[in-house]
Amino acid sequence: MDTAAILAKAQEYIAAEKDAFFRSQVEALVAARDFDQLNDRFFTDLEFGTGGMRGVIAGGSNRMNSLVVQRATQGLADYIEKAGAKKPASAVIAYDSRNFSDVFALEAAKVLAGNGIKTYLFSALRPTPELSFAVRQLGATAGIVVTASHNPSQYNGYKVYWDDGGQVVPPHDKGITAEVRAVKQVTALTKDEALAKGLLVMIDKEVDDPFIAMVARQSLRPDLLKKRGSELTVVYTPLHGAGAFPVERALTALGITPIFVEEQRKPDGNFPTVKIPNPEEGPALKMAIDLAKKHQAQLVLATDPDADRVGIAVAHKGEYVLVTGNQLGALLLDYVVNARKQRGTLPQKAAFVKTIVTTEFQRLICEKHGVQCFDVLTGFKFIGEKIREFEAQKDGPVYILGGEESYGFLVETEARDKDAVSAATMAAEMTLYHLTAGKTPIDRLNELYLEHGYFQELVISRHFEGEAGQKTMAALMERLRTNPPTDMAGEPVAVVKDYRDSVTIDMKTGARARTIALPSANVLQFVMANGSVVTARPSGTEPKIKFYASCCGRAGEPPATARDAVQRSLAAIEKQLDAIIAAA
Numbered sequence: 001m002d003t004a005a006i007l008a009k010a011q012e013y014i015a016a017e018k019d020a021f022f023r024s025q026v027e028a029l030v031a032a033r034d035f036d037q038l039n040d041r042f043f044t045d046l047e048f049g050t051g052g053m054r055g056v057i058a059g060g061s062n063r064m065n066s067l068v069v070q071r072a073t074q075g076l077a078d079y080i081e082k083a084g085a086k087k088p089a090s091a092v093i094a095y096d097s098r099n100f101s102d103v104f105a106l107e108a109a110k111v112l113a114g115n116g117i118k119t120y121l122f123s124a125l126r127p128t129p130e131l132s133f134a135v136r137q138l139g140a141t142a143g144i145v146v147t148a149s150h151n152p153s154q155y156n157g158y159k160v161y162w163d164d165g166g167q168v169v170p171p172h173d174k175g176i177t178a179e180v181r182a183v184k185q186v187t188a189l190t191k192d193e194a195l196a197k198g199l200l201v202m203i204d205k206e207v208d209d210p211f212i213a214m215v216a217r218q219s220l221r222p223d224l225l226k227k228r229g230s231e232l233t234v235v236y237t238p239l240h241g242a243g244a245f246p247v248e249r250a251l252t253a254l255g256i257t258p259i260f261v262e263e264q265r266k267p268d269g270n271f272p273t274v275k276i277p278n279p280e281e282g283p284a285l286k287m288a289i290d291l292a293k294k295h296q297a298q299l300v301l302a303t304d305p306d307a308d309r310v311g312i313a314v315a316h317k318g319e320y321v322l323v324t325g326n327q328l329g330a331l332l333l334d335y336v337v338n339a340r341k342q343r344g345t346l347p348q349k350a351a352f353v354k355t356i357v358t359t360e361f362q363r364l365i366c367e368k369h370g371v372q373c374f375d376v377l378t379g380f381k382f383i384g385e386k387i388r389e390f391e392a393q394k395d396g397p398v399y400i401l402g403g404e405e406s407y408g409f410l411v412e413t414e415a416r417d418k419d420a421v422s423a424a425t426m427a428a429e430m431t432l433y434h435l436t437a438g439k440t441p442i443d444r445l446n447e448l449y450l451e452h453g454y455f456q457e458l459v460i461s462r463h464f465e466g467e468a469g470q471k472t473m474a475a476l477m478e479r480l481r482t483n484p485p486t487d488m489a490g491e492p493v494a495v496v497k498d499y500r501d502s503v504t505i506d507m508k509t510g511a512r513a514r515t516i517a518l519p520s521a522n523v524l525q526f527v528m529a530n531g532s533v534v535t536a537r538p539s540g541t542e543p544k545i546k547f548y549a550s551c552c553g554r555a556g557e558p559p560a561t562a563r564d565a566v567q568r569s570l571a572a573i574e575k576q577l578d579a580i581i582a583a584a
Contacts, residue, residue: 019066022059054157075180077115094131095146096306097267113194127307129419147306150278166384166416220339229255233297237261241305279311309407310420316442326359329403335430351397361455384416454553454562476584489572497525
């Protein structure tokens with residue numbers, strides 16, 4: 001953008017932004033004529049994508065701030081009015097511990113109330129799964145959660161849910177996005193006005209208690225927990241987020257008293273003890289593992305700021321082993337299926353749902369037990385959508401579990417987004433069960449590897465900031481699409497799957513077939529002749545691109561033997577991907 005256009009957008013923002021903190025930031029940049037910063041903040045509007053938005057907290061149209069939240073909420077209110085939703089319309093709003101989360105949540109509530117939509121607002125921070133549960137519990141039309149999930153502290157975000165408790169999917173996602181882009185004026189009440197008119201209702205216990213009761217009901221071996229739950233020593237960290245209150249209540253209800261990492265118990269949007277509050281990252285669990293060593297705990301649990309993702313480490317042969325999202329998903333699947341078989345509650349048409357970048361190891365476990373395995377695009381909203389599809393079918397599949405490689409799991413259906421609270425309790429129950437059988441979860445994982453083949457995965461994530469970064473990512477994907485690699489780590493690429501065009505390409509013959517029955521997405525998958533898979537996917541919420549690689553050994557091969565060969569293959573793939581990214 002030229003300087004005149006940048007200044008015009010900046011002045012427009014200054015005139016509309018009522019929050020002095022954000023307004024003063026832009027005023028200072030205009031006064032200093034800092035056009036590099038101004039361009040980065042105004043070259044585009046923060047994208048309200050198919051479900052929400054996420055960005056750096058600051059003043060500007062390409063940032064997360066009060067004005068951007070107000071306009072997004074006005075667009076949601078306009079869509080609710082035009083979509084013919086049931087009357088009277090209502091909404092629920094929750095928020096996590098991030099900086100300005102409470103401010104943004106209140107701003108959204110005031111806009112919804114200003115548009116005549118009764119809004120239930122939690123009085124303090126609550127986890128994302130409880131928001132999903134609350135939408136269903138209260139019969140609301142929509143829901144909003146203010147969070148940037150596991151991102152660094154400078155970020156915040158905003159996700160929208162529909163009346164089934166799931167993140168919005170077609171046609172609602174595109175309809176809301178169009179309304180947000182069309183917003184010209186925002187209508188809002190003050191907090192006092194909204195309260196006085198009954199259009200703003202503060203909530204907490206009336207949802208908390210049913211939510212915790214729901215989590216407790218998911219136990220598959222309640223007698224085991226009642227008799228021996230006190231024998232399991234669990235160290236837990238909420239990583240300064242919203243998980244402390246619900247996870248402690250849920251575990252305690254099942255007879256397990258967690259030991260907290262006290263330095264990380266208090267909510268704090270600056271996340272002072274971790275670089276990134278992400279349970280996917282080993283360093284985020286360091287303080288918890290150090291405490292576990294002191295107490296000789298068998299299990300370490302960690303949840304991200306909005307408590308929708310859970311990571312674990314388990315004691316095994318004198319050390320604490322970090323369990324990946326793919327491994328935890330396999331362990332939970334194995335435990336749930338076998339426990340339900342033992343109880344006689346496994347549905348005849350049991351269904352497991354995973355994303356396309358999640359390990360195929362889980363599919364093999366499903367096949368052994370006659371459980372249907374369904375693939376969906378990356379994003380938990382597609383798992384929630386699948387549950388709704390199942391429920392709409394007469395005598396259709398019955399959801400028993402779903403998950404994604406990035407530590408998101410849903411072990412129930414009363415929430416419709418990933419739920420680290422119920423996943424944490426299920427992980428604890430699973431750990432206790434294996435311990436009472438004389439083994440650790442790692443022992444059980446190795447048994448599964450021996451039966452199905454050793455699997456290991458790798459994720460490479462690269463950030464490309466600003467306008468130039470967006471162009472770089474687009475060019476990289478286009479180059480991979482038009483000139484795909486013919487081999488990965490010396491293994492020929494047999495098939496390329498282009499999810500944008502819904503086609504599968506045979507690399508030997510060049511034949512193209514429309515075999516992908518999923519919504520269009522900017523994702524490429526390279527399937528090698530030996531079963532290894534590499535996936536390229538630009539993030540829909542962050543300025544980054546991710547590459548996922550998965551390699552496997554043969555069934556019957558001891559995991560210790562297969563591990564070396566698989567790790568060599570992954571190392572070679574990583575080196576090749578690094579070269580591809582560097583050339584972008």
